Amino acid sequence: MxxxxxxxxxxxxxxxxxxxxxxxxxxxxxxxxxxxxxxxxxxxxxxxxxxxxxxxxxxxxxxxxxxxxxxxxxxxxxxxxxxxxxxxxxxxxxxxxxxxxxxxxxxxxxxxxxxxxxxxxxxxxxxxxxxxxxxxxxxxxxxxxxxxGLGVRPLAGTAVPEARGVEALPVVVVTGLSGAGRTTALKLLEDIGYEAIDNLPLNLLGAAVLAGHLDRPVALGADIRNRDFAAQPFLEQLDSLIAEPALKVKLVFMDCADEVLQRRFTETRRRHPLAQERPLADGLAAERTMTAPLKARADLVVDTSNLAVADVRRLMTGHFGLGTAGLAVFVTSFSFRQGLPREADLVLDVRFLRNPHYVEALRPLTGRNAQVAAYVTGDPAFASFFGNLTALIDPLLPRYEAEGKSYLTIAIGCTGGKHRSVAVAEKLGAWLTAQGRAVTIGHRDTPAG
The missing domain is CATH 3.40.50.300 (P-loop containing nucleotide triphosphate hydrolases)
Incomplete structure (x- = not known):
């Protein structure tokens, strides 16, 4: 018994x-x-x-x-x-x-x-x-x-079930620096329809995708907290996924300036994974060295130093949104005093245009105001500038699409980011819309109005 x-x-x-x-x-x-x-x-x-x-x-x-x-x-x-x-x-x-x-x-x-x-x-x-x-x-x-019976099988030689539909299954692998927003990016991808899986050991990254029915896009997260993390094994796993014809794999690297990371860790009282018994600056430097090969291979580097969650959401949706076709364009104004938008693909300087700031009646308004827009576009140099600008951008867009780019950020700057850059961003956005492009307009350094 x-x-x-x-x-x-x-x-x-x-x-x-x-x-x-x-x-x-x-x-x-x-x-x-x-x-x-x-x-x-x-x-x-x-x-x-x-x-x-x-x-x-x-x-x-x-x-x-x-x-x-x-x-x-x-x-x-x-x-x-x-x-x-x-x-x-x-x-x-x-x-x-x-x-x-x-x-x-x-x-x-x-x-x-x-x-x-x-x-x-x-x-x-x-x-x-x-x-x-x-x-x-x-x-x-x-x-x-x-x-x-033997744990998860290695990727080599593993048969991938046939994906449903004619397009390859989107797979987004998110890595980056601790505190730079990797977890936030995964949650945002989950919000737009991805199945998010975080902190898997490296040897399970492939199995997390290959074991499924391949009928839902997948977002995988991995960073230095993973027990077996090292750049070379990570890239080997990534290459194995990229080699699968049923998958469309993209690598995202979440980055951030050291001074911002130091402030985030100090404010949250969290310890950096590599700074348990040494200064935070040393831990950040060590992590940058460890992850440099991943950043070099990334399809998209997102620097969150000056980004709000809404900005990261826009980037994730723009680059990896489901059910969207063609190149999506984001046009934003900014102030050079506040620094360049790090996510920008094209940056334009419109400080050569006459400045409404020096017109007392226009100073409190923004470039979205009709009077300010008329003042800016009335500059004798504006017509030739805008004609040359659209002539430059027009042939670029289909070439970007042909290269597989799904999201383009055009940043337009002036001194204060309130008048000239806003007015030009609005006009360029209207022109792109008239060309049949999917356009979103934002103004980083001034409230809408």
Whole structure:
């Protein structure tokens, strides 16, 4: 006698997932309200099958833990706000992974492997927060790893399921300096439709994409806090992803000036990962050295030194927005006193135009005012300048598109960023709109008005 029962009814939810190595049963455990049914619904919506919701019958069968539903609830899932719903189901599955739902408790970044005992049998277990948008993706990744029996397979030679539709699946890999906004960028990508997965070990980056059904764009985050972080292995993983024809991979590097990073770490009282026992400046310098090869390879470098969250959102949406076609253009005015916009692709200086600041009636107004705009465009030099400007930009736009560029930022500066630059930015934006371009206009250093 083993001392363990061979049957047990648990307060748990069970689902069955398909992996490249076959189906695998997953048991979701946690207190009421921890999100068992909600996580099961997300998995089912992505192709999984329900075995049992809330009450799961376990039975020992020749060393295997088999799960099924009590007859009265078979094939039904309780969906809060909807009620009982009939969903795709499986009558029985072998439980090979247990997910312990934490109900919002903090998770270890690099958890130790552990297991739970069911009917006398040890089963691998993982803690997850069902409320995290990436919970279903993490669960599928863990299930695939468990099903293979050897951990996640290397990328080389791994067959990628055929992507749905004719276009390659967008994959955005976000890295950069600590404190520069990588987490914010991931959240913003998630807001516009990407499945965001953060802080995976480097050898799992590829598997996070390849293990899925390739029907939803993916944003992956990795930085020096990853246990095995080094530039060369990172780039090797990146190259493996780029080599997959079903994927369209872009690397984003989040950057920031050292003085701004120092202020951010001081204000938040956070320790820099490389400055635990040395000055912050030394940690920042070491991180810049470690990540320099990644910045050199990046498709997009975002310097957040002077950017608000709304600016980062605009950049993420402009470069990686889903369902948009053609080149999107952002035209912004700025003050040279406040420094150049670091995200600008083209910078124009209009300080040669006559300045409304010296006209008392115009001084309190901005370049969006009709009187100010008329004063600026009435400069004898304006007509030839604007004609040459549009003649320069017009042939550039289709060439940028042909090179795969999806977002262009044109910055127009004057001394105070209030009159001339604003008026020219508005006029250029109107001209681009008339050419059928998708245009957004902003004014960095003056309120709209």
């Amino acid at each position: 083993s001392g363990f029962p061979d049957r047990e009814l648990l307060h748990a939810t069970a689902v069955e997932l398909d992996t490249p190595d076959g189906a695998i049963g997953v048991l979701l455990r946690g207190p009421s309200g921890s999100g068992k049914s909600d996580l099961a619904l997300r998995l089912i919506d992505d192709g999984a099958r329900l075995v049992a919701d809330d009450q799961t019958q376990l039975e020992l069968d020749e060393g295997r833990i088999m799960a099924s539903a009590p007859a009265q609830i078979e094939g039904t899932l309780e969906v809060r706000g909807v009620g009982l719903a009939s969903v795709q189901s499986a009558r029985q599955t072998e439980i090979r992974l247990v997910i312990e739902l934490t109900g919002g408790s903090p998770l270890d970044r690099l958890p130790e492997e552990h297991s739970v005992v069911l009917l006398g049998q040890p089963i691998p277990a993982l803690h997850l927060d069902a409320r995290q948008p990436s919970a279903a993706a993490k669960l599928r990744l863990a299930a695939r790893s468990r099903a293979s």
